[in-house]
């Protein structure tokens with residue numbers, strides 16, 4: 001049985017991903033801020049993870065590593081959007097956003113890398129909000145909004161790109177994936193994609209062997 005580790009499975013896209021992977025016969029290791037979720041399954045185990053706490057990241061990875069034989073797919077899904085209504089950088093919010101979306105996610109991944117099986121896939125849930133190409137007035141629906149979030153996802157994209165090079169010798173693929181505009185707390189209720197539809201597409205990409213170090217949406221390459 002293959003194993004997928006997905007961060008942030010208590011709600012939103014992460015929840016739909018956990019349900020999809022379980023339905024497809026994977027063992028799922030999930031995380032939530034509280035360590036508890038209202039989903040039970042014989043192939044599901046849940047760990048408490050707060051990506052803003054280095055100490056917590058270290059102990060979470062230690063527990064996961066002790067209890068698993070190896071991870072085939074890691075999906076770094078957990079993330080925050082604190083500046084939805086802002087049009088200028090608020091340094092406090094930027095710090096908090098980077099701590100979770102970037103530094104905590106990198107810390108978690110780096111500590112886990114030795115537990116990821118050769119032939120595995122690391123998927124970072126990013127966003128077109130982090131695309132430099134899409135940042136101009138012509139291509140962005142919200143060119144002025146949420147700069148902190150955009151900065152965090154642009155930097156996360158660079159992490160995927162650099163990690164992809166390092167992981168080549170272990171034959172581990174690294175991808176950035178845009179999930180679409182999804183009806184969750186982050187996406188809001190007007191978004192055009194359900195979490196389940198987003199999860200279907202992310203699942204397809206995660207179980208495939210795409211070119212490493214690329215940015216994907218529904219199997220198509222996105223510009224950085």
Ligand SMILES: NC(=O)c1ccc[n+]([C@@H]2O[C@H](COP(=O)([O-])OP(=O)(O)OC[C@H]3O[C@@H](n4cnc5c(N)ncnc54)[C@H](OP(=O)(O)O)[C@@H]3O)[C@@H](O)[C@H]2O)c1
Pocket residue numbers: 007008009010011012013014031032033034049050051052076077078079080100125126127128178179180181182183184185186187188191
């Ligand atoms: N929705 C969209 O339109 C959209 C578009 C592009 C990209 N994305 C990305 O998709 C991913 C999932 O977001 P979503 O839309 O499903 O939003 P969501 O419903 O708000 O879910 C966010 C998830 O992140 C977890 N989380 C928040 N802070 C955390 C922390 N400090 N440590 C660990 N986990 C934490 C939450 O855990 P708890 O439930 O335990 O609090 C929750 O599971 C994010 O990376 C987001 O940036 C979303």
